[in-house]
Amino acid sequence: MFESIGWSEILVLVVAGLFILGPERLPSAAAWLGRNVRKVREYATGAREQLRNEMGDDFDELRKPLQDLQQLRNFDPRRAVTRHLFDDIDVAEPKPNGHTPPPAAPPVPAPEEPKPTATGDAKFDPDAT
Structure with a gap:
């Protein structure tokens, strides 16, 4: 009941x-x-037990x-999209705080060296300054 209160x-x-x-x-x-919180819990438990006794197996179908x-309440869209896109790749499990680390980025290629021009390796144009 007081799960989110620290x-x-x-x-x-x-x-x-x-x-x-x-x-x-x-x-x-x-x-x-x-006292009142205890009473409310007892009423809720009694009502749940009474429903379970009267409905039998249908009660479990009602709870489904x-x-x-409740599972949708814990839904993480980033994890769902990652799992959908990369279902053949291992997806990192969520940490205890509920956050999932981002997937590993592909390696970035090293920048290419500029090719020398026909007039030599001019780094700037003196006429343009």
């Missing part, structure tokens, strides 16, 4: 709550919040599209 955000919320509610009311507000939507 410790720094929780600390900011606690400090803001301390300033808004004050040190006297903050513990009771935190206890009230904890929801799981597909």
Whole structure:
């Protein structure tokens, strides 16, 4: 539930709550919040179990599209295009932070040396300056 909230955000919320509610009311507000979150979780679990019992195997078929939507939430278009274009080439796996390194660039050829002209190797034209 709180997957995207880090410790720094929780600390900011606690400090803001301390300033808004004050040190006297903050513990009771935190206890009230904890009780209500627990109740909501129990209601959701009970509803899920009741649906599973009543629907039987159809419940799993109902959850399949929801799981597909969760997979789309983690969709990385760069990785999908890279996999589509270079499906025979090994694609780098994503790092733990979710970013995929770019594919290796083809080697760049060395610049060609300029060919000497018929009048010699003139690097600049003195008449043009």
